[in-house]
Amino acid sequence: MDREKDLIDAFENVVHSDFPNPERVGCPGCEVLAQLVRQPADAQVCHLLEHVTKCAPCFDDLKELRKGPIETF
Numbered sequence: 001m002d003r004e005k006d007l008i009d010a011f012e013n014v015v016h017s018d019f020p021n022p023e024r025v026g027c028p029g030c031e032v033l034a035q036l037v038r039q040p041a042d043a044q045v046c047h048l049l050e051h052v053t054k055c056a057p058c059f060d061d062l063k064e065l066r067k068g069p070i071e072t073f
Contacts, residue, residue, distance in 0.1 A: 012063075027051070027057065028058070032045065033052075037065045
């Protein structure tokens with residue numbers, strides 16, 4: 001478990017340093033990210049993972065959404 005957390009933390013550091021995206025260009029919004037959390041295998045939203053891996057704000061939003069209950073938007 002510690003190795004998994006270390007890997008996720010390292011990935012998070014890379015995303016934040018290489019892809020800060022402070023203007024949130026191309027971000028899908030919290031509603032769409034919440035749908036990704038609710039239905040990760042849904043073909044209509046799983047393409048968003050590519051964006052999330054290159055956008056620190058969306059990475060952070062998705063991480064927070066995964067922590068707790070998903071609210072309906």
